Amino acid sequence: xxxxxxxxxxxxxxxxxxxxxxxxxxxxxxxxxxxxxxxxxxxxxxxxxxxxxxxxxxxxxxxxxxxxxxxxxxxxxxxxxxxxxxxxxxxxxxxxxxxxxxxxxxxxxxxxx
Amino acid sequence: xxxxxxxxxxxxxxxxxxxxxxxxxxxxxxxxxxxxxxxxxxxxxxxxxxxxxxxxxxxxxxxxxxxxxxxxxxxxxxxxxxxxxxxxxxxxxxxxxxxxxxxxxxxxxxxxxxx
Numbered sequence: 001x002x003x004x005x006x007x008x009x010x011x012x013x014x015x016x017x018x019x020x021x022x023x024x025x026x027x028x029x030x031x032x033x034x035x036x037x038x039x040x041x042x043x044x045x046x047x048x049x050x051x052x053x054x055x056x057x058x059x060x061x062x063x064x065x066x067x068x069x070x071x072x073x074x075x076x077x078x079x080x081x082x083x084x085x086x087x088x089x090x091x092x093x094x095x096x097x098x099x100x101x102x103x104x105x106x107x108x109x110x111x112x113x
Numbered sequence: 114x115x116x117x118x119x120x121x122x123x124x125x126x127x128x129x130x131x132x133x134x135x136x137x138x139x140x141x142x143x144x145x146x147x148x149x150x151x152x153x154x155x156x157x158x159x160x161x162x163x164x165x166x167x168x169x170x171x172x173x174x175x176x177x178x179x180x181x182x183x184x185x186x187x188x189x190x191x192x193x194x195x196x197x198x199x200x201x202x203x204x205x206x207x208x209x210x211x212x213x214x215x216x217x218x219x220x221x222x223x224x225x226x227x228x
Contacts, residue, residue: 006155031214042201042220043156050214058215090155094214099144099163099205102216104155 003027006091006105012113013078013085021076021108023091032074033092033102036060043090049074050096078110086112115140117202119219127227132189134222136202145185146203146216147176156201160187192226199223 004025013019023032031050035043045058049068063082068074074093078085088109092102119136126132136145144163148156160171162178162185169176175188189196202219 004155033215040223043218045215048215088153092155096214100214101146101158101161102203103158104148106155107153109153 004091004093004103004105006089006108008108009106011108011110013110014113016080018077018079019110021078021089021091021110023074023076023105024072025074025091025093025105026072027093027095027103028071029093029103030071030096031094032068033094034058034064034066034074034076035090035092037088037090037107046076046089085110115204115206115217117204117217117219119200119202119222121222122220123223123225125225125227126192128192128194130192132192132196132224133186134188134200134224135184135186136219137184138204139183140207141182142185142204143182144205145176145178147174147185147187148201148203150199150201150221152198159200189224192224194226194228196224197226 007022033048034046044060046064047066049055065077088107090107091105094100094102117138147159150156160176165182166180167178173190177186199221201221203216206213206215206217
């Protein structure tokens with residue numbers, strides 16, 4: 001089945017540690033996105049990529065980094081510079097074109113130890 | 114900047130009741146998307162609307178693209194316990210070049226259904 005796979009489902013980070021969240025899609029979508037969701041809040045865009053080897057900062061990129069070496073993969077690294085990383089992280093992908101919907105993975109919940 | 118205002122913020126209803134929620138903006142949208150997020154899961158697309166005045170159904174769900182292109186409505190008929198979740202509206206962010214590949218999301222409506 002085609003879809004978006006995020007792993008792991010749950011992740012714990014120690015102080016000063018970088019952690020990487022995985023996002024893989026087999027939908028052949030060009031564009032991929034990372035969002036952060038805090039309890040009771042909407043979705044805030046961290047980074048997005050419209051094509052391989054290119055990505056742009058979203059609204060809350062500080063403390064995060066991404067790469068897009070393959071069309072299928074868009075990993076997100078939460079660095080030690082992100083002082084409040086506890087949140088639910090969602091990856092999405094989209095077929096580029098006029099007014100296309102985004103499709104989401106099942107999320108990764110990151111907590112601080 | 115563009116914003117989407119969703120209301121109500123939360124709803125607590127009895128099983129079998131009908132539900133109505135809406136999304137409004139001061140800006141025009143060419144597409145309205147409605148998503149549902151189950152607890153601990155990612156949002157799932159329910160309905161996509163592409164034309165002003167369009168009325169689209171998906172089972173017990175019906176959504177409408179407002180004629181002014183500044184609002185959209187989602188109705189759920191005969192609610193059941195599995196309708197519990199957060200419902201988000203979304204639309205393409207626009208810049209001077211037109212619609213972008215980024216979405217703006219509403220703040221969500223939390224629906225709780227009492228069996």
